Amino acid sequence: MKKVITGTVVSLAMLGLASVAQAAGGQKVYQDACFACHGTGAAGAPKLEKSAWGDRLEKGKDTLYDHAINGFKAMPAKGGRADLSDADVKAAVDYMLTEVE
Ligand code: HEC
Numbered sequence: 001m002k003k004v005i006t007g008t009v010v011s012l013a014m015l016g017l018a019s020v021a022q023a024a025g026g027q028k029v030y031q032d033a034c035f036a037c038h039g040t041g042a043a044g045a046p047k048l049e050k051s052a053w054g055d056r057l058e059k060g061k062d063t064l065y066d067h068a069i070n071g072f073k074a075m076p077a078k079g080g081r082a083d084l085s086d087a088d089v090k091a092a093v094d095y096m097l098t099e100v101e
Helices: 002-038 050-057 061-070 086-100
Strands: none
Touching (some): 002 086, 050 086
């Protein structure tokens, strides 16, 4: 019995670590690849302020992912970082949305 409990605790701890790592990943990608515009409003990029995102949030997350990955008007595909995976870009969008929601 003790063994089962230990196993459960270990796997819960690993799950916890995995989600922390994911969140940190999104923030890191944002800082590396998105902040230059979205932190400053350069090129008319929406800053991480709720007022800049109201209409955009209404498009739904899938559209925002799509626009971040494939580009949208002055928003370059993947922020111009073709080396990023789609998952990296989605994580960055998730991070941005948690900041403005
Ligand atoms: C070269 C500047 C620049 C960089 C770098 C950049 N963006 Fe943008 N982004 C923009 C601009 C400008 C817009 C506004 C486009 C419009 O609506 O006219 C935008 C809009 C967006 C939107 C909203 C799209 C919509 O449908 O309203 C998302 C989501 C987004 N960017 C995500 C990201 C992510 C994630 C990164 C980093 C991987 C990133 N951007 C990097 C300039 C940039």
